[in-house]
Amino acid sequence: xxxxxxxxxxxxxxxxxxxxxxxxPVPGETVLGGDFFMNPGGKGANQAVAIARLGGKVVFVSxxxxxxxGKQSVQLFEEEGIDISGLTPDGEExxxxxxxxxxxxxxxxxxxxxxxxxxxxxxxxxxxxxxxEDIGYMLIQLEIPMDTVKEAxxxxxxxxxxxxxxxxxxxxxxxxxxxxxxxxxxxxxEAEMLSGRNIQSIEDxxxxxxxxxxxxxxxxxxxxxxxxxVVLDEVSWSHIAAREVATVDTTAAGDAFNGALVVALSEGxxxxxxxxxxxxAAAIVVTRMGxxxxxxxxxxxxxxxxx
Ligand code: RIB
Numbered sequence: 557x558x559x560x561x562x563x564x565x566x567x568x569x570x571x572x573x574x575x576x577x578x579x580x581p582v583p584g585e586t587v588l589g590g591d592f593f594m595n596p597g598g599k600g601a602n603q604a605v606a607i608a609r610l611g612g613k614v615v616f617v618s619x620x621x622x623x624x625x626g627k628q629s630v631q632l633f634e635e636e637g638i639d640i641s642g643l644t645p646d647g648e649e650x651x652x653x654x655x656x657x658x659x660x661x662x663x664x665x666x667x668x669x670x671x672x673x674x675x676x677x678x679x680x681x682x683x684x685x686x687x688x689e690d691i692g693y694m695l696i697q698l699e700i701p702m703d704t705v706k707e708a709x710x711x712x713x714x715x716x717x718x719x720x721x722x723x724x725x726x727x728x729x730x731x732x733x734x735x736x737x738x739x740x741x742x743x744x745x746e747a748e749m750l751s752g753r754n755i756q757s758i759e760d761x762x763x764x765x766x767x768x769x770x771x772x773x774x775x776x777x778x779x780x781x782x783x784x785x786v787v788l789d790e791v792s793w794s795h796i797a798a799r800e801v802a803t804v805d806t807t808a809a810g811d812a813f814n815g816a817l818v819v820a821l822s823e824g825x826x827x828x829x830x831x832x833x834x835x836x837a838a839a840i841v842v843t844r845m846g847x848x849x850x851x852x853x854x855x856x857x858x859x860x861x862x863x
Contacts, residue, residue, distance in 0.1 A: 561613065564694050568670065568676075568697070600697060600700070602815070620651050620672055626645055652671045658807060662806045673700055676704050682707065696722070722742075740777070741779060741813070747764045807845075
């Protein structure tokens, strides 16, 4: 019998250019920030690294530029033990780049120049899926073309692969694909967009989750930052609290969460337990600057678990 606990991550690879600043500038404003640093990012790549560090078996599908950033990313993925057979160097577009500012309380603002990520094709995903019969889970985000997301989801459904979709950056077109999604993981802003509800409390988040589920998604997990997450399945909802930590940088907290969530699901954990593990992973990432460099290892998450 084929074990089907391998995870496919379909998504973006970026190089992040980060500046720490007292406050995030408003339109027309220039601010003098702190130190600049560059570190590998991209929602897809961050999630793949999180999975590898947390002990999951992961194959990553992404497009990188045929340039120095692309080469650095490949080297890092190999060092992390990620299967890179799904990486395609693109001859026409450069690697994706993200410009990130992080303020004093760790909140960020991000602008992405997608570059090669905008040329990730449905065929790039399908050829990897066809090669790996043991894939049981797909983790996918929205920094790649919507047509590719659509095809990937349709094929995953035809194979019985569980789909976890992280709707970031949010795009309302994803609502047309809700029936193909087993678990959706919006943050508050994304959940507000997808539900049309304003979220100020846990009760509001539960109501937003109900609206999203009624539109056809299997299960809904709304991440609430330092307030943990709300989980809604076919029968009930629950609230999972997050550990209190000193936040330095919230960049990639959602990526750590999603990577950890799918690892726990691939190990057969129930959704609530998987969300608890994911909250613990995200609580570690926010105490460190950066994206991939901040991803926790499994033993750190287990050591910091409060239950
Ligand atoms: O989720 C954080 C990521 O968003 C960053 O690494 C940046 O590259 C953007 O994709």
